[in-house]
Amino acid sequence: MDPKQAQMLREIQALEFVAVELTLYxxxxxxxxxxxxxxxxxxxxxxxxxxxxxxxxxxLAAYGSSPVEHRWRWIEEPWPWEVQY
Amino acid sequence: MWLYEKKLxxxxxxxxxxxxxxxxxxxxxxxxxxxxxxAVRYLTQRYTMPTNxxxxxxxxxxxxxxxxxxxxxxxxYRLLQGATPEQLRREGLGSYFALHDQAVYPADANGxxxxxxYIQATGDxxxxxxxxxxxxxxxxxxxxxxxxxTDDPGVKDTLRFLREREVVHFQRFGEALNDVxxxxxxxxxx
Numbered sequence: 151m152d153p154k155q156a157q158m159l160r161e162i163q164a165l166e167f168v169a170v171e172l173t174l175y176x177x178x179x180x181x182x183x184x185x186x187x188x189x190x191x192x193x194x195x196x197x198x199x200x201x202x203x204x205x206x207x208x209x210l211a212a213y214g215s216s217p218v219e220h221r222w223r224w225i226e227e228p229w230p231w232e233v234q235y
Numbered sequence: 236m237w238l239y240e241k242k243l244x245x246x247x248x249x250x251x252x253x254x255x256x257x258x259x260x261x262x263x264x265x266x267x268x269x270x271x272x273x274a275v276r277y278l279t280q281r282y283t284m285p286t287n288x289x290x291x292x293x294x295x296x297x298x299x300x301x302x303x304x305x306x307x308x309x310x311x312y313r314l315l316q317g318a319t320p321e322q323l324r325r326e327g328l329g330s331y332f333a334l335h336d337q338a339v340y341p342a343d344a345n346g347x348x349x350x351x352x353y354i355q356a357t358g359d360x361x362x363x364x365x366x367x368x369x370x371x372x373x374x375x376x377x378x379x380x381x382x383x384x385t386d387d388p389g390v391k392d393t394l395r396f397l398r399e400r401e402v403v404h405f406q407r408f409g410e411a412l413n414d415v416x417x418x419x420x421x422x423x424x425x
Contacts (some may be wrong), residue, residue, distance in 0.1 A: 159242060167244070170299060174403065177291040185279035211240050222239070231309040235246040 151233050158203050159233070162210075165196045237298070244302040244398045248315040248389030254326035256385050257314035258344055263397070264307045265341030265349040268373040270397075274300035276354040276370065280363045282418065286418050289360060289411045296404050303397055308339045310393065361419075364412040368405055375401040 151159070172189040179185065195225065204216055208223030228234075263269050277297035284290045315323075315337050323332040331346060355366055378398035382391055382407040 161244065163242065163245060169421050170244070170295075171403070173295050174292065174299075176406055177295055178288050178414065181287070185380050210242060211238055213236075213238060215238060230241060230243045230305065231247075233243070233246075235248050 151235075152233060155203075155207050156233070156235055158199070158207075160235070162196065162199055165192055165199060168192045169196055182210055237301075243306055243309060244299070245306060245393060247306060247309045247313060247393055249310060250387055250389050252318060253314050253385065253387060253390075254318055254323060254328055256387070256390065257311045258328055258331070259381060259384050260307055260311050260314070261342055261346075262344040262377055263374070264304065264311060264339070266343035266347075266377070267353040268370055268377055269341075269343070269349065269353075270300050270304035270307055270374075271341055271349055272353045273297075273370060273374065275306060275351065275354070277367065279354065279356045282369075283312075283356070283358045284360050284363075284415070286360075286411070286414055288414045289364070292407055292411045296358065296407065299400070299404075303400065306393060306397065310390065311339050312397075314390075315374070360415045361412070364408055364415060367408045368412070371401045371408065372406040375405070 169189065169192050172185050172192065175185055176180050176182070176189060198212055201216070204210055205219075208226055209216060209218050266270060268278050274297050277293045277300065281293035281297065284293060315328075318328075318337070320329075320332055323329060331340075331342075334340070334346075343349070355363070357363055357366075375398055378394050378401065382394050382398070385391060385394075
């Protein structure tokens, strides 16, 4: 994987980790406003970054989660277990 | 339904082939307190949880465990990559090779296949959440032993991430348990 792609993937992983962590926290603290604000900030940044990544390197998810231009790149390498960071 | 994302939750960096470590990691891939057990346990128990907090938490932690299962599977796949039958035999994986070649099969570090007998779903939310608290601690302890079994900085880094997640899940399950017990106490009063 070229370094620019790997770098962007790392940023997505980092942001999504924050989103996962906030999801679990909010599951048991649904009434708290501050983590909810953080969640929304992260969700917006994550969606922007994922859209940018997908336009350049192909889809991160199938089943209609985002449009795929030109050709079906979903099945192209590398699969997650093949990525060299 | 589930939406698969074509990426790992956390990067896997394997610098050297290490067949014995691949075998040890099977503990968390197909063992009693493995990521597979965790995912199936939580995603099974959630149906009979009495509170929305517990239903949500079991769904979301169960889903994260599937991502951890993929991380461990990736580590095993990479640690085994390119090994010859002779090397596998020398490092104690001859019988594994005979059964599975280099496939990533859900068995424990001793080759015992994964079984649903490792998990419980009692329909009693207090009992089930206590099982989950214990499971997270057992998985944490396993990760601490696995970290001591390798010198590879990449493998250690990923295992430390996974160990930390067990600690967070334990915390959240404790909160869900308190909520369930409060809810049950409220129902008794009225």
